[in-house]
Structure formats: C-alpha cells, structure tokens
Amino acid sequence: MKEPAKEFEKEQQPPFFKTWKGMYTFVLAFLATLILLFHLFTKIYE
Amino acid sequence: MSTLDLLVLFGTLAFIVIYGTYKTSGSKDIEGYLKGGNSMKWGAIGLSVMATQASAITFLSTPGQAYEDGMRFVQNYFGLPIALIIVSAVFIPIFYKLKVYTAYEYLENRFDVKTRFLGAFLFLVQRGLAAGVTIYAPAIILSKILGWNLNITILLVGLLVVIYTVSGGTKAVTLTQKYQMAIIMGGMVIAFFMVIDNFPDYISFNDAIRVAGKMGKLNAVDFKWDFSERYTFWSGITGGTFLALSYFGTDQSQVQRYLSGKSITESRMGLMFNALLKVPMQFFILFVGIMVFIFYQFHKPPVFFKQHELNAIYETDYANDVKKLDDRFNEVYESKKERVKVLVEAMNNGNGDAVQVAKDEVVTLENEAKSIRSEVKDILLKSDPEMETKDSDYVFITFVMSHLPKGIIGLLIAVIFSAAMSSTSAELNALGSTTTIDFYKRLIRKEGSDKHYVIASKWLTVMWGGLAVMFAFFATLAENLIELVNILGSIFYGTILGIFIVAFFFKYIRGHAVFISAIIVQAIVIYCYFFTDIAYLLFNVIGCALVVIIGFLIQLFMNKQPSSSAEGD
Known part of the structure; x- marks a missing residue:
C-alpha cells in the first residue's frame, strides 16, 4: 500500500509530466517556439 | 437580417x-x-x-x-x-x-x-x-x-x-x-x-x-x-x-x-x-x-466603416466634400486592385524587379487610400466634434x-x-x-x-x-466612457496587484503597512491622473511598484517603533 503523502503527491501531478516544473518548462518552450515561428513568418513574408 | x-x-x-438554467438550477449550498x-x-x-x-x-x-x-x-x-x-x-x-x-x-x-x-x-x-x-x-x-x-x-x-x-x-x-x-x-x-x-x-x-x-x-x-x-x-x-x-x-x-x-x-x-x-x-x-x-483589395470597401454616420453626413452641407473624396477613394481602389493583380503575377513568375515595382505602387496607393479615409474622418469631426471616428471596430461586422x-x-x-x-x-x-x-x-x-x-x-x-x-x-450619454472605464481600471489595478504582490512575496511587510501604503499610493495615482501627463496604462506598473516600496518603508519605520511589535497580523 502506498503512503498517503505519496498518494497526495501523485494526485497533484500534472498529466504527461512528472512534476509541474516539467509542465511549466514545456509551456515556456512552446511559447518560445511560437515566437520563433511568428518571427520567421514575419521575415519570410516581409 | x-x-x-x-x-x-x-x-x-x-x-x-x-x-x-435547466441543467444547473437548484444549488442549495x-x-x-x-x-x-x-x-x-x-x-x-x-x-x-x-x-x-x-x-x-x-x-x-x-x-x-x-x-x-x-x-x-x-x-x-x-x-x-x-x-x-x-x-x-x-x-x-x-x-x-x-x-x-x-x-x-x-x-x-x-x-x-x-x-x-x-x-x-x-x-x-x-x-x-x-x-x-x-x-x-x-x-x-x-x-x-x-x-x-x-x-x-x-x-x-x-x-x-x-x-x-x-x-x-x-x-x-x-x-x-x-x-x-x-x-x-x-x-x-x-x-x-x-x-x-x-x-x-x-x-x-x-x-x-x-x-x-x-x-x-x-x-x-x-x-x-x-x-x-x-x-x-x-x-x-x-x-x-x-x-x-x-x-x-x-x-x-x-x-x-x-x-x-x-x-x-x-x-x-x-x-x-x-x-x-x-x-x-x-x-x-x-x-x-x-x-x-x-x-x-478585390471588393470595394466603404470609405468609412461606420455606415450610419457616413449616411448621415450626406444629409449635411458637407455632402459634396465627402462625395468627392468617395469618388477619389473609388479611383484609388480600382488602381490598387489592378496593381495587386500585377504584384501577384510578378510573384508567381518569380520576377524580383517587377515584384519590387508593383509592391511600391501598391503601398503608395494604400497610403493614398488611408489619407483619403483620414480626410473623410476630419470632415465627420467638423460636422460633429464629439464623434468617435475610429471605425476599425466596424470592419469585421461590416464584412459579415x-x-x-x-x-x-x-x-x-x-x-x-x-x-x-x-x-x-x-x-x-x-x-x-x-x-x-x-x-x-x-x-x-x-x-x-x-x-x-x-x-x-x-x-x-x-x-x-x-x-x-x-x-x-x-454610457450612451458619453462616447468616451469606454476609455474612462479603462482609465478607472488602470487607476485601481496597480494598487490591487501591489497588495497581492506584497502578500505573496514580501513576508516582511504586514497589515498596517500595506494598508497605509495602498491608501497613499491610490491617492498618488489619482493625483498623477489629474495633474500629470503620464500614460494611464503606466498606472498599473507605478501603482504596484509604489505599494511595495512605500509598504516596505512604512514597515521599516514601524519596526523601529517599540509599540508596533504588538501588531497581530
């Protein structure tokens, strides 16, 4: 049987990621990718 | 419709x-x-x-x-x-x-x-x-x-x-x-x-x-x-x-x-x-x-997207002026339509020089169209100085x-x-x-x-x-009320955020200090609104930063007073 603290910790986990830090890094990386794509979009069609 | x-x-x-209403009514607690x-x-x-x-x-x-x-x-x-x-x-x-x-x-x-x-x-x-x-x-x-x-x-x-x-x-x-x-x-x-x-x-x-x-x-x-x-x-x-x-x-x-x-x-x-x-x-x-x-670029837009106001100007002494501008706008539109067609052909043929020439012509004509729209807006303002001549909110709905x-x-x-x-x-x-x-x-x-x-x-x-x-x-009584509410929002938002920023990140600052600070800052922001030229969007930043700084200084001062240690927050 798992300890209650571990159960609670697991309940707090985001889907697809082990920790919230991982999720936040993913969101920031996604934002950076979007900005890069928008920048390329601006430059290509300028 | x-x-x-x-x-x-x-x-x-x-x-x-x-x-x-049907799915959610009946909450008792x-x-x-x-x-x-x-x-x-x-x-x-x-x-x-x-x-x-x-x-x-x-x-x-x-x-x-x-x-x-x-x-x-x-x-x-x-x-x-x-x-x-x-x-x-x-x-x-x-x-x-x-x-x-x-x-x-x-x-x-x-x-x-x-x-x-x-x-x-x-x-x-x-x-x-x-x-x-x-x-x-x-x-x-x-x-x-x-x-x-x-x-x-x-x-x-x-x-x-x-x-x-x-x-x-x-x-x-x-x-x-x-x-x-x-x-x-x-x-x-x-x-x-x-x-x-x-x-x-x-x-x-x-x-x-x-x-x-x-x-x-x-x-x-x-x-x-x-x-x-x-x-x-x-x-x-x-x-x-x-x-x-x-x-x-x-x-x-x-x-x-x-x-x-x-x-x-x-x-x-x-x-x-x-x-x-x-x-x-x-x-x-x-x-x-x-x-x-x-x-x-391929369907003629109105010279001014607030059709109601445009129709009304044709009932005034300015009708001829607007009519002339509208005719000029039509001519510019027709020329631009042709030049855009040329630009597309040049781009598809990969002809760099022709693209540059066509692009310059299209941009010049677009600027001319913008300038005619500005002249129409000036006339509308002459006819009614209180009129809101920004018509971009009407572009999408006019298309629809x-x-x-x-x-x-x-x-x-x-x-x-x-x-x-x-x-x-x-x-x-x-x-x-x-x-x-x-x-x-x-x-x-x-x-x-x-x-x-x-x-x-x-x-x-x-x-x-x-x-x-x-x-x-x-709100119908004042055309600029929307801006007024934005201003009111900016005046208060900075102070509210400042209180929360102190609450989360500055454990040193306590209740009395942040409250006094928020009141002082609110007064400063209101003063700045009436007596300075600071852009109102900046009040968000100014308000928040000042709540933190003044709150910190007040707390520092209070901590030096022997009686302040009794504060129970």
Whole structure:
C-alpha cells in the first residue's frame, strides 16, 4: 500500500509530466517556439 | 437580417439560456453555488477562463485592429503564459490551502480585515463599471448595424445573462461558457473559410498571405527596442506579463473560474490550457482580420466603416466634400486592385524587379487610400466634434453583414452575443460572490445558513445585473466612457496587484503597512491622473511598484517603533 503523502503527491501531478516544473518548462518552450515561428513568418513574408 | 438569421441567432441564444438554467438550477449550498461544488474538470475551467477574458469587443475589434495595423497586436499576449505559470505555481496553492471563495479572503488571512475590504472594494468599483461597458460596447455596434433599438439590445443581453447566472451560479456560468466558446470558435473558423472562399479565382490562399506580407500586414514580431512603439516583443513580455498577472491573479471574475476546479491539478491544468492556446487563438483572430483586409483589395470597401454616420453626413452641407473624396477613394481602389493583380503575377513568375515595382505602387496607393479615409474622418469631426471616428471596430461586422450568406450572418451575430454574455455572466457572478462573501457574510450576517447565503448571493447578483444595465444605459450619454472605464481600471489595478504582490512575496511587510501604503499610493495615482501627463496604462506598473516600496518603508519605520511589535497580523 502506498503512503498517503505519496498518494497526495501523485494526485497533484500534472498529466504527461512528472512534476509541474516539467509542465511549466514545456509551456515556456512552446511559447518560445511560437515566437520563433511568428518571427520567421514575419521575415519570410516581409 | 433575414428570418433564417433571426432563427439561428435567437435559437442559439435560447438554447444557451434554457440549457444553462435547466441543467444547473437548484444549488442549495453556498459552495455549490459559488464554486460549482468544486466539480469542474480542467477542460471546462480552461474554456471558462478563456470565455471570461474574450468579450464581444474582442471579436469585433481584433480583426479590425489587424485590418488597420497588421498582426503586431499579438505581441501583447506574449506575457500571458508567463503570468499564468506564476498564478498556477504561487497563487493557486495558497487559495486552495485556505479554501477561499474570493481572492480577497486571502488578504484577511495574510494581513487583516481592513486590507481585505480595501481589495474587495477596489475590485467592485472597477469591475462593476466594466460590466456595464461589456454590455454597452457590443450593443452600440450591433444596434447601429442591425438597426435595433440600443436600450432594448442592452436589456436583452443583460436580462438573458441575469436569468441563468442567478439561477445556476458558477456552475451555470462555466457550463454555458463551454457552449459559448464552441459557438464563438466555430463561427470564427467558418468566417475564416468564407473570407477565403470569397477571394477572386486568380488569388490563392498563399498569394493572399504573400500580398499581405508585401503590404506590411504580417508584422507579428518586432524585436526593436523602441519605447515609442506601442506593441513590441519587449512591451509584450514585460507589460503583458504584468497586466495578465493582475487580471488572472487578483480579479475575482477569473479567480472564481479556476477555484471551481475538482482539485488543484484541474485548476492548474485549466490555466495551462490557456497558457498554451491563448496566443495561437489571438493570432488566428488577427489573421482573420488580415484575410478580410485582402478580401477588401478585390471588393470595394466603404470609405468609412461606420455606415450610419457616413449616411448621415450626406444629409449635411458637407455632402459634396465627402462625395468627392468617395469618388477619389473609388479611383484609388480600382488602381490598387489592378496593381495587386500585377504584384501577384510578378510573384508567381518569380520576377524580383517587377515584384519590387508593383509592391511600391501598391503601398503608395494604400497610403493614398488611408489619407483619403483620414480626410473623410476630419470632415465627420467638423460636422460633429464629439464623434468617435475610429471605425476599425466596424470592419469585421461590416464584412459579415455585406458578404456572408443568410444563416451564417445569424451565426456570427450569435458569436458576438455569446461573447458578450460569457464575459458579463462571469463578471456578475464574481461581483455577487464578492459582495456576499467579503461584505454581507463578513460584516452584516456572520452566522447564516447556506440557503440564506445562496439567496443573498442571488439577490446581489440581480442587483449587480441591474446596475450593469443601468450603467450601460448611461454610457450612451458619453462616447468616451469606454476609455474612462479603462482609465478607472488602470487607476485601481496597480494598487490591487501591489497588495497581492506584497502578500505573496514580501513576508516582511504586514497589515498596517500595506494598508497605509495602498491608501497613499491610490491617492498618488489619482493625483498623477489629474495633474500629470503620464500614460494611464503606466498606472498599473507605478501603482504596484509604489505599494511595495512605500509598504516596505512604512514597515521599516514601524519596526523601529517599540509599540508596533504588538501588531497581530
């Protein structure tokens, strides 16, 4: 049987990621990718 | 509007109101009514947060903004994901731990009751006024375009929202927002494909993008370090983070959305949903505006998009002047249409020199068209100095009404109404909750039954609905009231955010210090508004920073006084 603290910790986990830090890094990386794509979009069609 | 459009419009609105009321009425306990029984999954929370932020004016203004100014407005949203991460990591765990109904309850826990009242009061003033504008702004545009009576349009939106918001509380707001977002996004996607479908045969989608790029409309990112530019990457990342942090972290109309989550994970995921999708969504809405711009390179646009005002000027002594300008505008449009065709051919043939020549000609003609539009606006101002000559809010709706088929027009008008209703319902819900929890329950009746507080909350929501409608009625008396409310928002937002920033990050500063600091700063900001030329958007930054700095100094001073150690917060 798992300890209650571990159960609670697991309940707090985001889907697809082990920790919230991982999720936040993913969101920031996604934002950076979007900005890069928008920048390329601006430059290509300028 | 045709009978089919009216059927689609009223059928959609009736479905939302009846379904929302039927599915969610009967909450007997206050947690069920104000927090949706903490039963919401992240998808519902995410859509609810998105729908609360996206008001009707977003869908009317944003495509028009792209039409006038290109894609650069999207940079304003670059700070939003960063702010949502901060709210998710710092704000949500604390709100959950304390099991608060409103964000301002936390202020009593961290500081004292007077700081809580101050935060809640500032929110009520600002959001109460804003709720009126959320109803008024689309109503004035729709009433002019559809020829409906303005007061009846205001009353229609206000009444429909009050019915389901009062009946089902937070659950009704979240449930209806899910369907409203589906209608809004479905409508915008259909509009996007309809614009492209209306391009002439010789223009492909790719040609349209290339022409828009050559005309300087695809300026999505600008890394220039220039403070005179309103939208740059830097202003978006800094100012955008700041504004989104105040809105998502301290505005009860948003806090209430994510506090209805089944668990802390569901609430956080709801915010991450927005952190991922909000920027692409804004990009898409702006891109619809760009496609409308390209559409109007091949279909003659009106010289001024507020047709009602343009028709009225033909009844005055200025009719001849406007007629001459309109004729010139037509000539420029015809020449530009031909040059755009040449530009497309040159691009498809890969002829670089010809592309450059055609591009220069198109840009020159576009500038000439803009200058004619400015001259028309000057004449309109001469005829009525009080007139609002900014017509970009009318670009998208003019396209919808003039060029889309029957049925789709009804759907797109339903999009505007849905957006107005979704943000208004969240605002009324939050205003009712804050008045009930932070004032009625805390000050007037501390020990009441759940049923009593549910009834009180319903009546207070009705009261705020009535006030919002009244304010929307009075808004007709002042054309610049929308700006006034934005100014009022900026005056108060900085102070509220400053209090919360101190609460979360400056444990050293305590209740008396932050309260005195907030009062002083509020007075300074009001003074700055009346007696300095500082741009009002900067009040957000100034207010927040000053609350922290002055609060710190007061605390430092108080700690040096022997008696201050007795402060029990």
